[in-house]
Amino acid sequence: MSTAPAPEAVPAPLTHRRVLKIALPIVLSNATVPLLGAVDVGVVGQIGEAAPIAAVGIGAILLTTVYWIFGFLRMGTVGLVGQAAGAGDNDEVSAWLTRALMVAGVSGVALIALQGPIFAFGLWTFTASDEAEALARTYLTIRIWSAPAAIAVYALTGWLVAMERTGGVFWVQLLMNGLNIALSFTFVVWLGWGVAGVAIATVIAEVVGAALGLWFCLGAFKRPAWRDWPRIFDRAKLIRMALLNTDILIRSAMLMVIFYSFTMLGSRFGDETLAANEVLIQFMYITAYAMDGFAFAAETLIARAYGRGDPGRVRRSARLTGFWGLVVCCLMAAGFWLAGPWLIDLMAKDGGVQQEARTYLLWMVAAPLIGCAAWMLDGIFIGAARGRDMRNMMAVSFVLYWIAVWVLLPVFGNHGLWAALLISFAARGVTLGLRYPALERAAA
Numbered sequence: 001m002s003t004a005p006a007p008e009a010v011p012a013p014l015t016h017r018r019v020l021k022i023a024l025p026i027v028l029s030n031a032t033v034p035l036l037g038a039v040d041v042g043v044v045g046q047i048g049e050a051a052p053i054a055a056v057g058i059g060a061i062l063l064t065t066v067y068w069i070f071g072f073l074r075m076g077t078v079g080l081v082g083q084a085a086g087a088g089d090n091d092e093v094s095a096w097l098t099r100a101l102m103v104a105g106v107s108g109v110a111l112i113a114l115q116g117p118i119f120a121f122g123l124w125t126f127t128a129s130d131e132a133e134a135l136a137r138t139y140l141t142i143r144i145w146s147a148p149a150a151i152a153v154y155a156l157t158g159w160l161v162a163m164e165r166t167g168g169v170f171w172v173q174l175l176m177n178g179l180n181i182a183l184s185f186t187f188v189v190w191l192g193w194g195v196a197g198v199a200i201a202t203v204i205a206e207v208v209g210a211a212l213g214l215w216f217c218l219g220a221f222k223r224p225a226w227r228d229w230p231r232i233f234d235r236a237k238l239i240r241m242a243l244l245n246t247d248i249l250i251r252s253a254m255l256m257v258i259f260y261s262f263t264m265l266g267s268r269f270g271d272e273t274l275a276a277n278e279v280l281i282q283f284m285y286i287t288a289y290a291m292d293g294f295a296f297a298a299e300t301l302i303a304r305a306y307g308r309g310d311p312g313r314v315r316r317s318a319r320l321t322g323f324w325g326l327v328v329c330c331l332m333a334a335g336f337w338l339a340g341p342w343l344i345d346l347m348a349k350d351g352g353v354q355q356e357a358r359t360y361l362l363w364m365v366a367a368p369l370i371g372c373a374a375w376m377l378d379g380i381f382i383g384a385a386r387g388r389d390m391r392n393m394m395a396v397s398f399v400l401y402w403i404a405v406w407v408l409l410p411v412f413g414n415h416g417l418w419a420a421l422l423i424s425f426a427a428r429g430v431t432l433g434l435r436y437p438a439l440e441r442a443a444a
Contacts, residue, residue, distance in 0.1 A: 011304070014316045014317055014320055015320075016320060016323075018301075019297045019320050019321055019324055021164075022164055022297040022300060023166070023293030023296065025170035025293070026166050026170070027293040028170055029170040030173075030289035030292055043184045043185060044056050044195060047194060051129060054129070054132040054135075055136040055139055056139060056198055058126050059139035059140045059143065059199070060139075062119070062136075069253075070151045071248075071252060073104060073154040073155050073158065073245065074158040075158065075299075075382045076158070076241065076385070077097075078161050078162045078296075078303060078383065079244065079383055079385030080096045080241065081093055081096045081097065081159050081162035081303070082300050082303020082304050082306075082307065083303050083304070083385060085162060085304055086304035086307020086308045087307035087308065088307075090223060091223060092225070094225045094226040095232055097159045097220045098227070098232050099238070100155035100158065100159065101152055103241075104155045105148050107148075108147035108148025108149070109148060111144060115140070115141065115144045119140050123136060135194075135195045138199070139199045140199075142203060143203055145203055146203040149210035149211075152210045153172065156172070156210065156213030157169050157213070159217055159220065161299060162300050162303060163300075164300055168213070168216035172212050173209075175209055176209035179204065179208055180202055183205065184201040186201075187200055187201055188201075243388075247388050247390060247391040248382075251387070251394040254394050254398045255394060257398070259281075261405075262421055263278070263281075266414060269413060272350075272353050272356045273356055273414050275348065275350070275356070276348075276356035276360060279348050279357045280357055280361065280363070283336055283340075283364045283367075284364070286332070287329070287332045287371075288375070290332060291328055291376075294321050294325045295325070295376060295379030297321045297324075297379070298317065298321035298376060298379030298382075298383060300383065302314055302382075303384070303385070306384050306385070311443045314439070314440050314443045315440060318380050321379065322376050325372055325376040326376075328368075329372035330369070333368045336361070336364055340358075340361045344357040360414065360415070360418055363415075363422065366422060367425070370422050370429075371426075372429070373432070374426075374429035377428075377429060377432035378390065380432075381439065384442070384443070386439055386442075389435045396427060396428075397428040400423055400424060401420050401427070402420075404416075404419060404420035404423045404424075405417065405420045
């Protein structure tokens, strides 16, 4: 007799309202992210010296890059937890959270233990004054102590998204960012703690954010399965988790190389072009923040449909979330077309940079339309926990990007660089789209 868990008896209907309920809290929470960076720079700017600003900038980008590596934990957790929930296996819903938090804890402790070589290499890649480097090291050696909490937030966010509790994600982000801002002002402006004050504020905010995330996940700890160690350490489950997370990590690393090389190659065309590219790429980040909510909705709805073994619900989930993703991308493209020149002037005061950015604005207008399929299909494949497909299709787009760079850059200059970036978006969307029918069939 089968002991497999039964799927959800009466699954919630798939509606536009349900998609928006999942997506909008993520969009709102993302709106606080750029504000935090601006406030951190503004607070240390009150010291009246350049070195503290440079130190916080260097330290923040180093730790952001290191922590970004663990983004696989959020994406993998959504797919695994969502499928368990869709299958009606509430014990596994709890067990997957424990496994993810264990990975976060071990990873955070490892980063603390290895901070010496990590920071030495990271600081070596920057050219900064001795004073700025010393202050950056102070910032890093304080902030690293919240590494387990910072990485745990990825796992907790993934669990909450999978359970369609994105309101909890909103409050975690709002508390973390709001507390960080308030404490930074207190420690730096009022108490005069300088760069160390910014770092301490972030440590406290990350620990408190992780604690609030755990509180929102209390339901998982009400079932004994969360500490059922034979279940937690089940070999097959751990291997599945490791393979999925490894595939997502490799995929994300290739994406990071593409964006890093875009900046690096753009620097060949002079400071004005480099600055113009950086201004325009901020439009891309704005689009990503807006799209995240609907990609997250795709992740959780696809995961639950997959857990039920229902290809019909997979298809409807993809269509509903894809519709809203397309709406957002069209609005973004129209907004960049109409307000792009004004946004450029707002972000850059140098006349040469403004003119250069206008020259390439059309590429940024096209980017949301060309990238929409790739961004939404990423969410669909994360929900289905098909990390291998994501890795392989990213590899194809990665190779095509470099071929396009090799062919177009010498002929068209910076226009060729933008074309290569958008070709990589299109290639990812097309290749994932070709793999989608197999994803849908596998749901059965």
